Amino acid sequence: GAVVSQHPSRVICKSGTSVKIECRSLDFQATTMFWYRQFPKQSLMLMATSNEGSKATYEQGVEKDKFLINHASLTLSTLTVTSAHPEDSSFYICSARDFQGSSGNTIYFGEGSWLTVV
């Protein structure tokens, strides 16, 4: 079945550095992917919509210069947290929809990436 994979699953970085998280659709092409963040014991909050070949659409309150999104191909979207700070520590999850899959309107989520900024 359709699979969305994220890498890395866990990353620790120093404050002030940048870190990149990849989201790949393994069995299908995804023109649109979504990035969410989840704080401990809280719900998922949509950060941005990643559009292949064009600029991402950010939700209100999300700093586009801090959370850089690149959707360079139909199977890969990347989220780069720039100048990371401890408050950026969170669980980041991406999702994508398989338009051509037998399940139709099914949105698949990646396994998530734990970011810890020290």
Place this chain on the structure above:
Amino acid sequence: AQSVTQLDSQVPVFEEAPVELRCNYSSSVSVYLFWYVQYPNQGLQLLLKYLSGSTLVKGINGFEAEFNKSQTSFHLRKPSVHISDTAEYFCAVSVYNTDKLIFGTGTRLQVFP
């Protein structure tokens, strides 16, 4: 705008007992409804979804949910839970023809032996 309310942050239940996790939504337009499960330190897995048709939807792992338009609810049920059902459950909606999901705050289901 759409919103999702999961009134119960935690639901403790004994193994083999029935369980219902409540979900109410608010939307001025038609929506799709979803339930996802999140096991510790993992991503989300789709349990079931309602797009149209029969209001009773059956999902994986013995779960089912019923869409009630008049009450704007989509409660999740299982007649007999297992220890392995212990997880966080999220209700979500998406507006017709979009892929953006709006999540509820989640319900922690804790199954005790």
